[in-house]
Amino acid sequence: MAAPAGRPQRADDAGPPPHDIMEQAAQWYALLVSGEAGAAERAQWQAWLASHPHHRRAWAYVESVSQRVLAPLQNSPDPRLLADKVHAVDARTRARRRALAAIGAVAGTGLLGWAGWSRTPLGGLVASWTADYRAGFGDIRAFTLQDGSRIWLNAASAADVDMDGGLRRVVLAAGEILVSTRHGDPRPFVVDTPQGRLRALGTRFTVRREPGRTFLAVYEGAVAIRTAGNATAGVIPAGQQARFGPDRIDAAAPADPAREAWTRGELIAWDLSLAEIVDELGRYYPGHISLAPDVARRRVFGTFPLRDVDGALAMLAEAASLRLRRPLPWWISIEAGPAAVPPRS
Amino acid sequence: MSASPFPYPSPPSVGLLYTDHHAWLRTWLQRRLGNAADAADLAHEAFLRLILKPAPRGFDSKLEARAYLRAMAQGMCINLWRRREIEQAWLDTLAAQPPAFAPSAERQAIVLQALQEIAALLSELPPKAAQAFLMSAVCGMTAAEVGQELGVSSRMVRKYVAQAMLRCMQAQAMQTAAALRQAAAP
Numbered sequence: 001m002a003a004p005a006g007r008p009q010r011a012d013d014a015g016p017p018p019h020d021i022m023e024q025a026a027q028w029y030a031l032l033v034s035g036e037a038g039a040a041e042r043a044q045w046q047a048w049l050a051s052h053p054h055h056r057r058a059w060a061y062v063e064s065v066s067q068r069v070l071a072p073l074q075n076s077p078d079p080r081l082l083a084d085k086v087h088a089v090d091a092r093t094r095a096r097r098r099a100l101a102a103i104g105a106v107a108g109t110g111l112l113g114w115a116g117w118s119r120t121p122l123g124g125l126v127a128s129w130t131a132d133y134r135a136g137f138g139d140i141r142a143f144t145l146q147d148g149s150r151i152w153l154n155a156a157s158a159a160d161v162d163m164d165g166g167l168r169r170v171v172l173a174a175g176e177i178l179v180s181t182r183h184g185d186p187r188p189f190v191v192d193t194p195q196g197r198l199r200a201l202g203t204r205f206t207v208r209r210e211p212g213r214t215f216l217a218v219y220e221g222a223v224a225i226r227t228a229g230n231a232t233a234g235v236i237p238a239g240q241q242a243r244f245g246p247d248r249i250d251a252a253a254p255a256d257p258a259r260e261a262w263t264r265g266e267l268i269a270w271d272l273s274l275a276e277i278v279d280e281l282g283r284y285y286p287g288h289i290s291l292a293p294d295v296a297r298r299r300v301f302g303t304f305p306l307r308d309v310d311g312a313l314a315m316l317a318e319a320a321s322l323r324l325r326r327p328l329p330w331w332i333s334i335e336a337g338p339a340a341v342p343p344r345s
Numbered sequence: 346m347s348a349s350p351f352p353y354p355s356p357p358s359v360g361l362l363y364t365d366h367h368a369w370l371r372t373w374l375q376r377r378l379g380n381a382a383d384a385a386d387l388a389h390e391a392f393l394r395l396i397l398k399p400a401p402r403g404f405d406s407k408l409e410a411r412a413y414l415r416a417m418a419q420g421m422c423i424n425l426w427r428r429r430e431i432e433q434a435w436l437d438t439l440a441a442q443p444p445a446f447a448p449s450a451e452r453q454a455i456v457l458q459a460l461q462e463i464a465a466l467l468s469e470l471p472p473k474a475a476q477a478f479l480m481s482a483v484c485g486m487t488a489a490e491v492g493q494e495l496g497v498s499s500r501m502v503r504k505y506v507a508q509a510m511l512r513c514m515q516a517q518a519m520q521t522a523a524a525l526r527q528a529a530a531p
Contacts (some may be wrong), residue, residue: 022511022514030507076456079485
């Protein structure tokens with residue numbers, strides 16, 4: 001009996017998650033629903049999710065099964081009675097099948113990944129618990145530095161500040177920071193990220209860490225960038241934003257003033273995708289927010305309160321005709337469907 | 346009455362198989378199901394499957410072809426009975442609810458579809474894994490509670506649940522792939 005020709009294994013992002021990763025995702029699911037997972041296990045699971053795109057794609061399958069097949073049954077009038085009856089049917093089916101010489105016709109399994117999407121806020125934070133300035137989930141904090149400059153830390157963000165040398169130096173360890181520098185101090189004001197150094201030229205700007213990159217938006221003055229890898233330099237003027245990696249600075253684009261709104265506890269969505277909004281809200285929510293892939297690209301307009309994620313999600317559900325589910329108390333799942341908001345936990 | 350053991354001189358086409366065996370298969374199914382319409386449907390489906398997925402070794406004789414078709418039809422009967430019984434299980438569950446409870450037709454169809462899918466998947470798993478998954482994933486019982494009912498450790502329950510979830514994920518992946526293929530077809 002000839003084995004079917006092997007499917008080429010692809011390691012790139014579009015390839016299927018390998019079998020052992022699918023297995024790991026299933027094991028995480030089993031642990032999370034077992035009632036035996038505490039905060040430590042959940043943190044490990046989030047770290048697992050964050051550590052590789054394959055993990056997130058495999059988890060997307062868990063989510064689709066959970067949304068498409070399990071949720072309707074969990075929400076049925078009497079899940080226990082239903083489960084007992086399904087079990088009885090299953091037992092009869094098995095008895096019938098035992099009497100049958102089965103045909104060994106097993107369909108080949110072509111695992112095809114889809115762009116699963118899921119937010120994992122914990123990765124950067126774990127490394128930043130020792131930072132000088134921190135803002136936890138759901139927290140937006142403002143600090144006045146020794147020189148009179150002001151910084152706002154967005155949720156799930158952390159920074160170290162060093163004012164002792166000839167520099168006013170802020171190291172962004174995680175998340176996002178808005179800086180409003182104090183004029184008159186002769187020492188240069190810099191913000192460091194793994195991708196490079198930003199030097200304020202009298203100014204107000206936000207810096208945000210993204211995987212492998214740094215995002216910069218300048219609202220007043222200008223900011224000079226010097227990349228860490230090859231010292232590429234560039235200046236971003238007020239009203240512009242840009243991303244950079246260790247070796248190159250992307251072309252600047254007009255800055256979105258709404259990006260500053262978080263300092264007031266607001267998220268202003270002007271034609272943002274649902275994925276972007278949930279990504280943002282996830283910074284203010286200590287649990288897990290998952291988003292069904294089929295609605296991730298919907299565009300949304302509106303202003304949402306950042307200090308009340310439950311409220312923001314309820315508004316979102318109503319505005320975009322979505323359904324919110326809570327498979328577990330710390331897990332909110334967003335799906336297509338008529339607006340129905342579960343009770344707050 | 347019984348199939349003649351005449352060998353096929355060359356691999357038979359589906360057309361030839363249909364001429365030789367369709368009427369016989371329909372009669373066989375009708376005896377088994379007691380319903381002419383169901384029998385006609387399943388006989389039709391059996392030949393469709395034969396077109397989409399020919400028997401791996403082909404057939405050397407009529408006898409062989411009939412043995413294969415009979416085994417296939419038996420499997421189809423078992424699936425049909427399962428689908429009917431699942432539908433009945435859902436109707437019985439609904440009937441057990443207070444009279445005021447009436448989910449919309451759309452909602453009912455969603456639940457029934459989910460039930461059919463899960464029943465089909467569970468039947469491929471070891472019985473205890475199937476049961477553990479129902480209790481844990483559908484009823485929301487903890488691993489300790491499930492373990493107590495099934496007489497196994499909670500660690501074992503987690504293993505069962507993971508096994509069942511993996512099977513569901515694979516089915517989901519196949520479905521997604523099939524949907525994409527269909528979408529890509531002209």
